[in-house]
Amino acid sequence: MASGYTSAVILQQYQEYIAKIVNDGGNFTLLVGMGIFEGLSRHTYNKLGELNSLILSANPECGGVRFVWNPPPFHGKIYRIKYQNELLYFAGSSNFSKRGLFENLEFTCKITDLSTINQTEAYINWLLTDNISVNFDKCESFPIVESVKANRKKINFQKVETQPIINSTIPYVDISLARVDRQQRSNLNAFFGKGRWNRKTGIVIPRDWFEVEVIVDIATTKNPVYLKGNFIAYTDDGLVFPCRTQGDYHKNFRSRDDLKILGHWIKGKLQQKGVLELFEPVTSQTLEEYGKNYIRMYKLSDSDYYLEF
Template sequence: MEFLFSNFPPLGKDRTKAGNFADKFYSLIPDTQRLDIAVGYITADSLVELKQIVAMNNINKLNLIIGMHYLDLFTEAEYRSAVALNKFLLEENKGEVRLVTPFRFHGKMYSFTNSSGAFAGIIGSNNLSGIFENGNRIYETSVLLENKTHAEQMQKFILELQSTSTDNIGNLLINKFRMANSLLENHEFVEKIDNHELAECIAACTGTSFDIPIKATPKSNLNVFFGRGRVNNTTGLVKARHWYEVELIVPKKITVQAEFPKAGTDSASFYVITDDGWKFKCNVNGDYSKNFRSENDLKILGKWIKGRLENAGALSVGELVTEDVLHKYGRDTFTFTKTRKPDLWYLDFKVR
């Protein structure tokens, strides 16, 4: 048995002497042929992450049981992602997505199986979003079970839950949804500002402004999720880039202009306030300051841009950002404007 903790400071790894859920989950994947998961809640991005785990590694079967959303409702993005994962698994004969229907199931159980049977399980407080760092500092605790008897008991329970209390998501009529919370709410390194501060920022805008192109390139910019992924040469694990991870490539004709922030200088790191009232830090780096990204967490800028596309109905989670997506939204640039406030810029992605 091994305890797994989030290890956020001040109760970090130096004090707990323990690993965390995500690292342990991924460390077990290279030895896993079958993955049985029963959780309370999911997120749309965790479902596309799970699909990539199956597609990029040697997992022959994934059975995902979602315990709370049938009665507590999905957001539309969550539901579409769950249906898409179910379709993929059924078409590839690799499992399915099922919902608990007679009651709310709030457990979080992850069972790992190889050719010799169930060899490990994790149980605790981590919902499916725990398979990656999602930016919300909620301290979770779990236990890894590597005793074969306990691992088999966990898998047996999940399979009994599946056979007695679930139905395939494709067999269920679901047409009521809950309103999605903003992707950046309660996100680490992100501040929600009030209307007064937003108005002050807009009033402080100068004439120095750049239209930053949002390029629909297949495996970069907004689409790094579809790239090769990160390969662990020791274990062989292939881990997809996160759905919301983005790094925009700014054309040289923009970056060479005098007022544009320059990599390697004090101007390279700066705060931005967005037209919808979020404040976070960004930076530029690379040759000719071409890489534009959010600081501390590459998902922040991605959640702001992709979240706008998703909320407008132009993009579904897990789908390629194309020129058609941007056309449907109504913009393929955002405006980056310097303000009179030191180290503060204004980002505008409104559809005009």
């Protein structure tokens, strides 16, 4: 079955039935389409791990639990069931979750048209290729909701002892974020892009939600105030961390040692303002509600800049 979402309750409820299927020599695969892109609770993630181990220990030829990792995420609901030597296909709106099966008003129907059955079969097989999804055991650093929230608190930003004094004589350049709607899987939204896939091992490491790398337009990189290379960033809320610009025209603006540091600063401000929730994309509407769609960089020296957002 392929489902955008699932839940720990339904996994526990059906675990015994799934165990019987695989222990009797049957095959079982659960594809979770949205987990990597929206995160999972630790409880649901652990239940999926238990189910995957149960399935593969009984029958290593089974697909087990798989996650879609290559965007776009899968939001559909497809059930392929073999009953009395006949393959049955169902599609609709019901996730493999307690709400989807028992609580919400949903609609799911059997597919009977042969052409549609063939298309559905081909689509399922495509979803199960390693280029689109991977087994639970092949996905490292999975975005656990509780862990991401806890890690936000663990970031030890260095505090400045004396805040730089900014006045009208200090040159500055504005880094526009206005193109964010055209950068839905990069820039401030790298989390929704393709994870890091090791073709040799098959291991996938999803992007962290706080990982960002601001892509600066060429016109701005030609501004003499714009820094090329390493620098120390002082922020308008009293933080300091190392940054750099790199790549063609030095258009990639990032925190130096960890891409998440700049992301924690930018997204942290958006969260504090109440315009962005965990695992949501940053959009032009987000920035409009925040009240600013650019980062202003004041040049304090050749290696020190003051960031205002």
